[in-house]
Amino acid sequence: xxxxxxxxxxxxxxxxxxxxxxxxxxxxxxxxxxxxxxxxxxxxxxxxxxxxxx
Amino acid sequence: xxxxxxxxxxxxxxxxxxxxxxxxxxxxxxxxxxxxxxxxxxxxxxxxxxxxxxxxxxxxxxxxxxxxxxxxxxxxxxxxxxxxxxxxxxxxxxxxxxxxxxxxxxxxxxxxxxxxxxxxxxxxxxxxxxxxxxxxxxxxxxxxxxxxxxxxxxxxxxxxxxxxxxxxxxxxxxxxxxxxxxxxxxxxxxxxxxxxxxxxxxxxxxxxxxxxxxxxxxxxxxxxxxxxxxxxxxxxxxxxxxxxx
Numbered sequence: 322x323x324x325x326x327x328x329x330x331x332x333x334x335x336x337x338x339x340x341x342x343x344x345x346x347x348x349x350x351x352x353x354x355x356x357x358x359x360x361x362x363x364x365x366x367x368x369x370x371x372x373x374x375x
Numbered sequence: 376x377x378x379x380x381x382x383x384x385x386x387x388x389x390x391x392x393x394x395x396x397x398x399x400x401x402x403x404x405x406x407x408x409x410x411x412x413x414x415x416x417x418x419x420x421x422x423x424x425x426x427x428x429x430x431x432x433x434x435x436x437x438x439x440x441x442x443x444x445x446x447x448x449x450x451x452x453x454x455x456x457x458x459x460x461x462x463x464x465x466x467x468x469x470x471x472x473x474x475x476x477x478x479x480x481x482x483x484x485x486x487x488x489x490x491x492x493x494x495x496x497x498x499x500x501x502x503x504x505x506x507x508x509x510x511x512x513x514x515x516x517x518x519x520x521x522x523x524x525x526x527x528x529x530x531x532x533x534x535x536x537x538x539x540x541x542x543x544x545x546x547x548x549x550x551x552x553x554x555x556x557x558x559x560x561x562x563x564x565x566x567x568x569x570x571x572x573x574x575x576x577x578x579x580x581x582x583x584x585x586x587x588x589x590x591x592x593x594x595x596x597x598x599x600x601x602x603x604x605x606x607x608x609x610x611x612x613x614x615x616x617x618x619x620x
Contacts, residue, residue, distance in 0.1 A: 324424040327489050334428045334482045338435070341474050342587070348470075349594045356601035363608040370607050 382459050384600045391597050398590040405583035412576035419573070425489050430576055432482040433561070434584035435475045439507060440542050442472030442588065446514075447539040450532035460596070462528035463603070465535060466518050467595035471588060473511035480504060491555050499548035500556035503541060510538045524603065 324331050419426035446468050452461025484494045521527035549558045561567045
């Protein structure tokens with residue numbers, strides 16, 4: 322597969338997409354871990370949401 | 376499972392936990408197939424190998440508008456039906472939509488330079504997509520600026536519905552005005568004008584990116600529900616710490 326004289330434009334486009342998608346996935350994964358940790362810290366202190374009370 | 380069942384965040388989280396692994400796997404497989412087909416697609420007789428940029432530019436451009444349409448439906452859910460997950464859906468979609476719009480602009484620019492001789496032109500299509508990107512950033516800023524989630528939800532919903540007026544402008548800008556951007560060649564009356572050698576990889580990539588959006592959106596909604604639970608518990612903690620009158 323030869324991209325000819327446009328190699329820079331094509332490769333940069335694909336790299337830009339790859340970078341932004343990887344950043345999105347990493348941001349969502351890190352945010353999930355952070356929220357889970359904050360929630361378990363609060364639960365460890367004995368706090369219960371009103372809708373979570375029995 | 377009905378829409379009413381999904382109104383319960385706990386049920387929604389359980390459903391998301393089951394669906395996400397399947398969605399991740401399907402998205403990865405489709406992306407791999409789409410990328411392979413894109414790499415193997417022949418050069419265009421006019422555009423040469425730059426046609427390969429189309430396979431990532433067009434799905435991102437479609438999704439930039441599709442995500443705003445999803446947010447507009449969610450805005451109706453917030454204002455009309457007061458669905459508990461509507462604002463969660465809209466807020467979670469905004470950064471993902473902004474990322475797709477940013478990529479549509481960047482890849483379009485990188486495609487424009489060798490084909491049009493310029494990275495940027497203030498024509499109707501490019502300018503209206505740039506406005507869409509700025510509206511995404513404005514919405515994200517609004518959600519961050521207003522502390523009370525219910526007030527932020529209503530303001531964001533109104534802004535989203537006003538912003539939806541830009542969608543037909545983007546879509547028909549190439550028909551209504553003289554632009555450097557080419558007219559629609561897939562979603563048009565009379566069917567696509569693209570050759571199958573380009574159309575099939577493009578549709579596979581569009582499907583893969585749509586699944587990527589669904590996957591990321593569900594994961595981001597899950598995070599937003601957890602964030603709101605944390606906030607509710609912090610409020611309880613703050614109230615419990617207050618001195619009694």
